[in-house]
Amino acid sequence: MTINELREKRAKAWEDTKSFLESHRGEKGTLSAADENTYNAMMADIDALGKEVQRLEKQEAIDKELSKAVNQPFTNKPGANTLSEEIIDKMKPARARSGYAKDLLKAMRSNFKLVTNLLQEGVDADGGYLVPEEYDKRIIDTLKEDNIMRGLATTITTSGEHKINIAATKPAAAWIEEGEALVFSDAKFAQTLLDAHKLHVAIKITEELLYDNAFNLENYIITEFGKAMANAEEDAFLNGNGSGKPLGLFAETGGATVANTLTAAIKADDMLDLIYALKRPYRKSAKFILNDQTLLALRKLKDNNGAYMWQPSYQAGEPDKILGYDVFTSAYAPATAISFGDYSYYNIGDRGTRSMQELRELYAGNGMIGYVVKERVDGKLVLPEAVQILKLNA
The missing domain is CATH 1.10.287 (Helix Hairpins)
Structure with a gap:
């Protein structure tokens, strides 16, 4: 079909x-x-x-991507002086070079007896090996695909504590008569900080499976680590309390603005109130985030014109809508709240790159080998008024 x-x-x-x-x-x-x-x-x-x-x-999208032509047209004049691919490759950072990923897999399968100079360049401060660049991109792709907040929020790569300036007061215009003195207003700024909280995923695999060339170790690492980290991130970006983890949208303190708290069952008018509780500039890019069970209840509601509020998507790549706004569901969104706003004001700070470490001695007695992938990340809503929360009657 x-x-x-x-x-x-x-x-x-x-x-x-x-x-x-x-x-x-x-x-x-x-x-x-x-x-x-x-x-x-x-x-x-x-x-x-x-x-x-x-x-x-x-x-269909993957088939379309794989069907693209591999050959690239010549862009340089014949005989022109150009750098060889080998020299260009050596000019790249260690984890971006063509042989880094292959050398890392060889080292893992050889109990890290085959460690090349290239791998030595890719060791981070904690003693683990930096994840190869293509792995890191594909893990990030997994995070974006499985983690709705990665696709909606603003992501920043930081090298240290990142300060975000927020205008607390804005200049106001005033009418004056000709020749009168000008009126000056002070511009004040507040600051919010993006720190770095450590997230890790650890797995154990048997030595026999590791040394079996038929076992696709590369794909297993990308898929399993990527999904596990995506789930943990999405939960924190939505519900985190800021203590040892990011500060989530639904956090009681520091999260989004609570527009209303219902004491009875939700009605269509409550959804309209939520939409217009958000200021007009934010509504241009606003979207809903809610739990699947909450969406099930909303599907039965109608607006004042008798039309169903939930509108299924008939076009490729388009999400379902409620009252004309995109709907994103998450298993981690609380069933007693609905979020509506512009999520680009939620900032995700990735500190550096992901790294992988082997734990061989810890499970040696069981004939198993442990691997840990780590990242440091923070996230918080820098402008609470950009997202409004409707709390439901439990």
Whole structure:
């Protein structure tokens, strides 16, 4: 089945679900237990179709990328003096050179008996080896793909404590008569700091598996470490309290602004109040972040015109929408809150590069080898008014 056919099938399923909901409401406007189960099953089918569309879109994008021509056109005149690829490669930082990744894999499989000069250049201050640049990019790609905040926030690479200046007061214009004295106002600035908190992922593998050339060690490291770090990061960027980890959007202190706290079940008007609690300049790029269970409840709500607030996406690469704004769901978003705002004001500070360390002696008695990948990262919302939170009745 093609992507377009799946999208059409999903759209039809959504229309059928809406019709079912309308035709099976009782006198009190609610569903019976049997109808509720049928409705939830229909919604589950819609979700499954949506995930299949996303998988095919990703597959199509990869096929398109791999089908690009490998050969590159000549850009230099014949006979012109150019540096050889070998010299250019040597001019790059150690972990960016072509042989660094291959040498690191050889060293890992040889109990680090085959350590080249190139690897010696790539040792960080903690005694581990810096992750090869192509690994680091692919791990970051994994973080962006699996971590919604990596795709929405602003990422900064820092070499030390990073200070962000925020305008506390802004100059105001004033009318004056001709010849009168000018009125001056003071510009004041506040500062917020991005520090560095250590995040690590540790795994153990058997010696036999490590030395087996059929075992794709490179792909295993990128995939498993990348996903684990992405999950830990997303949880911290949303819920972290700033103590030993980043400060999250939903943090009670230092997080986003609480627009309203509901004491009854959520209604369509509450979502409209949340949208307009956010100042107009921020609404231009605003998006929703919420839990899947919260989205399930919102799918049943209608606006004042009788239209469903949740609008499924019919186009490739486009997220679903609520009242015209993109919706992103996270398993780590609290089920008792909805976030709406411009997440570019959430700053992620990556301190340096990721590194990998081997722990061979620790598990030697079990015939296993441990590996640890570490990164130092911080994150916080530098402008709380840019994101508004609606707290729900538990």
